Amino acid sequence: MNFAVKGFKASSVYCGIKKSGRPDLSLIFSEVPAVASAAFTVNKVKAAPVLLSAANVKNGRISAIIANSGNANAATGKQGLKDAKLTASAAAALLGVAAQDIFVCSTGVIGIRLPAAKVIAGAKNAAGKLKPEGLFEAARGIMTTDTFSKTATAAFKLGGRGCRMFGMAKGSGMIHPELATMLCFILTDASISKTMLDLAFKACVKESFNSITVDGDTSTNDTALCLANGMSGNRPVKSRGPDFSVFKNALSGVMLSLAKQIVKDGEGASKFIEIEVKGGTDEASARSAAMAIAKSSLVKTAVYGGDPNWGRVLSAVGNAGINFKESKVKIFFGRLKVVSGGIELKSLNEKKAHRALSGKEVKITVDLGLGKKKAKVWTCDLTEGYIKINAHYRT
Amino acid sequence: MNFAVKGFKASSVYCGIKKSGRPDLSLIFSEVPAVASAAFTVNKVKAAPVLLSAANVKNGRISAIIANSGNANAATGKQGLKDAKLTASAAAALLGVAAQDIFVCSTGVIGIRLPAAKVIAGAKNAAGKLKPEGLFEAARGIMTTDTFSKTATAAFKLGGRGCRMFGMAKGSGMIHPELATMLCFILTDASISKTMLDLAFKACVKESFNSITVDGDTSTNDTALCLANGMSGNRPVKSRGPDFSVFKNALSGVMLSLAKQIVKDGEGASKFIEIEVKGGTDEASARSAAMAIAKSSLVKTAVYGGDPNWGRVLSAVGNAGINFKESKVKIFFGRLKVVSGGIELKSLNEKKAHRALSGKEVKITVDLGLGKKKAKVWTCDLTEGYIKINAHYRT
Numbered sequence: 001m002n003f004a005v006k007g008f009k010a011s012s013v014y015c016g017i018k019k020s021g022r023p024d025l026s027l028i029f030s031e032v033p034a035v036a037s038a039a040f041t042v043n044k045v046k047a048a049p050v051l052l053s054a055a056n057v058k059n060g061r062i063s064a065i066i067a068n069s070g071n072a073n074a075a076t077g078k079q080g081l082k083d084a085k086l087t088a089s090a091a092a093a094l095l096g097v098a099a100q101d102i103f104v105c106s107t108g109v110i111g112i113r114l115p116a117a118k119v120i121a122g123a124k125n126a127a128g129k130l131k132p133e134g135l136f137e138a139a140r141g142i143m144t145t146d147t148f149s150k151t152a153t154a155a156f157k158l159g160g161r162g163c164r165m166f167g168m169a170k171g172s173g174m175i176h177p178e179l180a181t182m183l184c185f186i187l188t189d190a191s192i193s194k195t196m197l198d199l200a201f202k203a204c205v206k207e208s209f210n211s212i213t214v215d216g217d218t219s220t221n222d223t224a225l226c227l228a229n230g231m232s233g234n235r236p237v238k239s240r241g242p243d244f245s246v247f248k249n250a251l252s253g254v255m256l257s258l259a260k261q262i263v264k265d266g267e268g269a270s271k272f273i274e275i276e277v278k279g280g281t282d283e284a285s286a287r288s289a290a291m292a293i294a295k296s297s298l299v300k301t302a303v304y305g306g307d308p309n310w311g312r313v314l315s316a317v318g319n320a321g322i323n324f325k326e327s328k329v330k331i332f333f334g335r336l337k338v339v340s341g342g343i344e345l346k347s348l349n350e351k352k353a354h355r356a357l358s359g360k361e362v363k364i365t366v367d368l369g370l371g372k373k374k375a376k377v378w379t380c381d382l383t384e385g386y387i388k389i390n391a392h393y394r395t
Numbered sequence: 396m397n398f399a400v401k402g403f404k405a406s407s408v409y410c411g412i413k414k415s416g417r418p419d420l421s422l423i424f425s426e427v428p429a430v431a432s433a434a435f436t437v438n439k440v441k442a443a444p445v446l447l448s449a450a451n452v453k454n455g456r457i458s459a460i461i462a463n464s465g466n467a468n469a470a471t472g473k474q475g476l477k478d479a480k481l482t483a484s485a486a487a488a489l490l491g492v493a494a495q496d497i498f499v500c501s502t503g504v505i506g507i508r509l510p511a512a513k514v515i516a517g518a519k520n521a522a523g524k525l526k527p528e529g530l531f532e533a534a535r536g537i538m539t540t541d542t543f544s545k546t547a548t549a550a551f552k553l554g555g556r557g558c559r560m561f562g563m564a565k566g567s568g569m570i571h572p573e574l575a576t577m578l579c580f581i582l583t584d585a586s587i588s589k590t591m592l593d594l595a596f597k598a599c600v601k602e603s604f605n606s607i608t609v610d611g612d613t614s615t616n617d618t619a620l621c622l623a624n625g626m627s628g629n630r631p632v633k634s635r636g637p638d639f640s641v642f643k644n645a646l647s648g649v650m651l652s653l654a655k656q657i658v659k660d661g662e663g664a665s666k667f668i669e670i671e672v673k674g675g676t677d678e679a680s681a682r683s684a685a686m687a688i689a690k691s692s693l694v695k696t697a698v699y700g701g702d703p704n705w706g707r708v709l710s711a712v713g714n715a716g717i718n719f720k721e722s723k724v725k726i727f728f729g730r731l732k733v734v735s736g737g738i739e740l741k742s743l744n745e746k747k748a749h750r751a752l753s754g755k756e757v758k759i760t761v762d763l764g765l766g767k768k769k770a771k772v773w774t775c776d777l778t779e780g781y782i783k784i785n786a787h788y789r790t
Contacts, residue, residue, distance in 0.1 A: 043710060043713040043714050044714075044717075045709055045710055045712070045721050072706070074706065075721070075734075076738060077738040110709070111705060111706040111734075112739075297785070301782055301785035302785065302786065304782065304786045305785070305786030309504075309505075311470050314470050315440055317440070318438040318439040318440030318615060319439075322439075323439075326439070327472065343506070344470075344507075382782060383782055384779040384783070386782075387696055387778055387779050387781075387782065390692070390693055390696035390697065390700070391697065391699045391702065
């Protein structure tokens with residue numbers, strides 16, 4: 001694969017954190033400082049790199065990302081913050097930029113001190129390997145329990161100028177809205193103002209990463225970052241209009257693709273589940289209902305078993321804290337209607353219902369029958385695999 | 396086993412709902428109308444028997460309980476309510492009491508019409524078998540996926556009079572605060588006013604059934620009921636004082652025992668986990684933190700694997716939506732301190748920490764280091780067994 005974004009170089013190396021010997025350090029560099037938007041975990045326990053990067057991104061400018069996998073540098077106290085700063089300073093020196101222009105990320109095990117010396121030695125090695133076609137390699141360097149690397153690309157035109165966008169993400173467990181053990185980096189050579197980038201990014205985060213759940217746990221390290229270095233030379237996008245729409249569509253496509261890839265790689269997942277709640281009086285309650293279904297262990301295990309147990313879906317809606325009328329609810333598995341007026345269809349064919357849940361991709365639709373607002377979220381089934389992966393992650 | 400409570404008779408029969416042929420209908424009768432307190436599910440989807448029983452208990456008086464297992468009579472629309480009323484009327488006729496004095500309960504599969512004719516025929520059979528020593532038998536008749544029946548007893552004195560109390564409960568999945576797929580009946584021959592019974596019962600529900608979680612799902616049928624028929628002849632408890640304390644202690648003991656039995660029988664559970672959060676500024680935030688830990692799939696799988704992954708415990712507290720200082724947190728596994736000042740103890744022996752999580756009963760303590768308020772909750776680990784039970788419950 002070969003896809004480059006003007007002005008960006010990347011690489012990944014093994015610096016000695018992972019026992020497996022697989023790449024555990026990625027470096028991404030923009031030849032000119034990029035306009036930056038970021039979103040971070042809402043967990044009150046924030047990892048050291050989250051604290052440092054949140055401070056560094058405040059002025060809206062980032063030149064490079066240094067991201068290690070295998071160690072989260074979370075719950076590491078003052079020492080953790082020192083280690084994150086050491087990493088940033090080392091990367092800054094290597095790349096000839098200011099330390100405040102470095103974005104530091106870590107994911108992996110919580111509570112173990114980051115081996116900063118290893119990371120710094122690795123950074124030196126990675127800096128020597130930076131190349132425009134290194135983006136896919138960098139995507140592999142940020143993986144932890146992921147079984148495949150997650151990337152998405154877009155090419156689009158702004159004012160006649162060809163622009164490109166590359167997105168990479170990691171994460172497969174501890175995945176829940178407001179981001180998760182998740183990293184996502186979006187790189188584009190489009191030229192766009194900080195205000196408009198923030199506007200587009202915020203909307204896309206909501207529709208993508210804040211609309212997925214694997215296990216309901218929000219991690220201490222979740223971070224999403226979008227860098228726009230303007231090197232495509234388009235006239236800067238500074239307001240709403242056709243160019244902004246084109247940019248936002250590209251961003252939305254890349255981020256939605258990455259979010260769905262994360263769910264597909266959900267720990268132990270055997271099925272990808274799309275949940276749509278429509279017929280709501282407002283979008284927020286449709287979203288709450290969809291997320292309540294997506295979070296229900298009982299729904300997720302039923303989908304795993306191909307069991308058309310729609311009662312669990314209805315019960316999950318009942319737990320969503322929204323107002324609705326049970327007697328108006330319709331439920332569909334795939335295109336098959338199974339519930340109307342809140343009760344099972346008399347003509348329901350159990351075998352067909354079972355079949356509707358049997359594929360690798362399952363869709364559950366709930367129509368609240370009250371209005372026109374809707375929301376879509378994505379999750380995966382809950383299997384023995386999730387238990388196996390998480391019962392012995394450290395020891 | 397032989398334990399009777401003055402004035403109460405009970406029995407159970409097989410009426411034809413369960414495929415296994417095990418008892419699926421229990422009848423409990425008080426010779427005189429009993430003072431009644433009840434608590435019901437907060438799920439917006441309420442089963443027909445919940446709606447009917449909530450109406451019947453409003454006047455504070457109940458004479459009999461009829462409870463079937465195997466069919467929840469939930470999401471069954473108007474027909475479901477008709478079926479529940481038919482059941483109540485039949486039981487009332489058999490026992491010579493008013494239909495409004497019957498408390499109806501159902502648990503089992505959602506969305507399938509209750510076979511009312513079978514239940515009514517079964518009720519006739521059960522009425523003929525009522526006997527004072529039938530309480531343990533009735534506890535078996537309400538079981539669904541339970542692997543053992545849950546009972547607890549107490550004997551106490553009020554104003555010199557010997558009083559007795561018998562509690563039974565069922566439930567092992569869909570267990571979460573505000574009650575769960577759970578039924579709990581407490582029968583006592585103590586004499587107590589409706590006001591004081593409500594006061595004691597409400598407090599005990601909070602400390603017992605609202606302090607446990609198995610899988611975070613709150614069912615459509617959860618019901619807890621306490622009946623006090625006054626046949627011990629004690630001077631009625633009508634206000635706070637020594638007698639009220641004695642009664643409340645007995646009730647608390649019985650309900651806590653039942654709640655813990657439910658967790659121990661959690662679907663697929665291999666370990667019982669007690670979580671205590673102390674050092675809080677207020678009880679509500681201590682409880683939120685404890686419940687966030689208890690609900691975390693990552694904590695529950697780590698305990699299953701005996702993995703001393705305290706980072707998941709700290710991260711769960713970070714997700715609890717409470718204010719706390721990471722740098723003041725202490726964490727203990729059993730009596731072993733693993734975290735102090737928010738970071739891992741330097742002297743921590745990983746093997747000892749692993750051992751602290753290896754028994755059948757595990758205790759996790761978090762000290763927030765802020766105040767003196769605390770809360771305890773109970774849960775179980777998350778194992779492959781939970782997946783197996785729930786992936787194929789119906790089909």
